[in-house]
Amino acid sequence: MTLAIETEGLTRLFDGRAAVEGLALSVPEGAFYGFLGPNGAGKSTTIKMLTGLLAPTSGRAQVLGTDLAHDPLSVKRRVGVVPDGLALFERLSGAEQLRIHGQLYGLERREAGRRADELLGALELADDAGKLVSEYSHGMRKKLALGCALIHGPRLLFLDEPFEGIDAVAVSGIRRLLQDLVARGALTIFLTSHVLEVVERIVTHVGIIREGRLAAQGTLAEVRGELTLEEVFIRTVGDERGEVPGLSWLGEGT
Amino acid sequence: MSAAGEGGGALAPPGGLATLRALAELRWLLLLRRLRRPGGVPEVVARVALYVIAIPAGLAFAALAGVGSFQAVRIGRGLQATVPVAALFFGVWQTWTVVSLSISERDALDLRRFLVYPIPPAQVFGHGLAASLAGDPFAAFWCLLLAGAFGGAAVARPGAWLLLFALVLVAFVATTVALVALLQELLARLLRGRRARELLVAAVYVGVAGILAWTAGHPGALLRLLRGARALRWLAYPAALAEGAAVELYASRALAALPWIAALVLAGVATVWVAYRLALASAREGGGGAPRAAATGGGGWPLPGRLGALFEKEAKYVLRHPVATLLLLILPPFAALVAWKVLPRLPPGTGEIVHALPVLGFALYAHMAAQIFWLNAFGWERGGGRVWFLVPVAPAEVLLAKNLAAYALSAALFAAAATAAIAVGGPLPSWALLAAVALHAGIAPWLLAAGNFVSVLNPRAAASTVQRGGSLSPLSSLAGMVIVSGAAGAFAIPVVFAVRRDAPWLLVLGWAALGLAGAIVYRLALPFAARLLARRREPLLDAIAGDDD
Structure with a gap:
């Protein structure tokens, strides 16, 4: 089995505290990998390390067969990223954004333009292609960011919370597009999300991180067993909250 | 929780003093947080340095304005009295407006962001105007200068007329601040549409070229044009109205000054109102104007690599x-x-x-x-x-x-x-x-x-x-x-x-x-x-x- 991502003892400390510790990920090529964990578990830190944005304190990461520490640019050329906070230029139109993004990855202007038009159509943004991104809704921005991550034809796609803050119709559209791409064997997807129902429907592999350490990893069937993904997730990360204290004044009107 | 059932009593009336205090505190905290970031200390130093420059300079110029004002009040009438008054108001208005539109730190308060809160937008807007006055070292400079003029006038001729003169100065400052806000709103609207901007640029070029072509070879034409342009002084109506009032007050004609003062106050109120309505309309449009650019991936600039x-x-x-x-x-x-x-x-x-x-x-x-x-x-x-x-x-x-x-x-x-x-x-x-x-x-x-x-x-x-x-x-x-x-x-x-x-x-x-x-x-x-x-x-x-x- 060829691995798209393989890490060994990947660790990142911030002020002496481990955000990620001894991470050993194995993401097979062609997998739709859901990387789950509660807030602050280290998901975004992991993505930053795997995309060359953050140097690990120790450990090793191979992405698409290349050691990240040795050749981060080669990795960047072959991966696409939709970061948590998105990475869009607000004063460019959607069409300009996609084309220039493609050119920054080394595409010829004409080819980048052609792909941009196709992506605008596929992402149902063609009618708003001439608007500046500052005028886009959150869902449109997410779609555009996905287009930017796809325009250079990456072999591996990192998506940090792609379904956060968008409506069910947009979620469905993005989900179908991603599933289609994986089904065609076109790419591997590494995704973080809190929307477990959606994740359960689309991923083939799962990894669960808790307090910076990998708590579970494998195919969806292996990790889930007889339970739902949400049940497994809650058991793995622990649900230690008791009754909600106080707030008795809520509902008594103002 | 001890607050049970206290929800209604704990809420301040919308737009009350408590809400305004909260608004002021929010802006203060945001400023503090910015200053506490890495690089914040030098920024504090830079701000303090601006005040350190502005206040002594303001005091020096205030002394000069005081002397000018003292002499003008003593003389009372004629060119020697009216020229310093015009220089004071038009000079302050012009520099205040130019600096506020280009350099000043007036931190435009985003009305849109505060529409969600139960605070009357007019109060948020008013707060923004007041903050722009209080937090601006340049405004401190001009206010000191005007205070110097007031001091000179008070020494020259103490009396009840000084209350009216103080009102003129306060109304002048308020109207100038309001006019700056109005100009900012108008400019923002004008410059939002790309086509409007291009047309405006073209119109200015064509206008300048036209004036130059028209006046070329006609020595008197430009002079006549400039005489006609004297009416343009009313564009600076805060200065023009304050000058009118101050000239009358310096000449001990308090009654004749009253219509000028009333006009100045009314103009100030009207300016604030128009600026506020424009700002509110922009905020409710959600940015509006939706500028457009290239709508297809084709095209772009033929630059390599x-x-x-x-x-x-x-x-x-x-x-x-x-x-x-x-x-x-x-x-x-x-x-x-x-x-x-x-x-x-x-x-x-x-x-x-x-x-x-x-x-x-x-x-x-x-x-x-x-x-x-x-x-x-x-x-x-x-x-x-x-x-x-x-x-x-x-x-x-x-x-x-x-x-x-x-x-x-x-x-x-x-x-x-x-x-x-x-x-x-x-x-x-x-x-x-x-x-x-x-x-x-x-x-x-x-x-x-x-x-x-x-x-x-x-x-x-x-x-x-x-x-x-x-x-x-x-x-x-x-x-x-x-x-x-x-x-x-x-x-x-x-x-x-x-x-x-x-x-x-x-x-x-x-x-x-x-x-x-x-x-x-x-x-x-x-x-x-x-x-x-x-x-x-x-x-x-x-x-x-x-x-x-």
């Missing part, structure tokens, strides 16, 4: 910024005005170098005017800044593209200003043209090399507005002053030699040599700035892509 794409993005960012449009609007007519009014007044016998000074000055000023783009090069990226660390481009290429775009704007400004000055003032000797080009191109690498470090070390999320305060932090402004002063000082050395020896060609040689040295320095400094950019990824993204400002 990644650097071409980087430059296209940067140039489009610069061109879509209202400051670029405003500069292209203002600078050429200003250059024409200087050539028209200043050059003929130079004493006969002054050398060629002195005659060429306005064009040489514009070569330097074009860089200063474009400085927001080379001192805060990442300020308008927002989330887009993340792209520089995700895509396979070298940080040095990113900085180079930004520098090229800023230089292109500066070169366009210089070319437009020089063309206008030459068209009005007559042709320059070829050495002067060469020298101006050498100065503009030669000083650029020095400024851009230093500016890159400022951009990386002290980035600030900037708004696409015409206010410089929204684009540069006080610390970066201060750094800009130091960089420009240092570079201008170095480039002044050849001027000394050229003037002493009356050898203008020394300017061309000297500036070309300094430019060559600058290019070498730029080439050496770029990798350092690029490494710094890579190292400071997190603080830079925190500053430009964060949402807490």
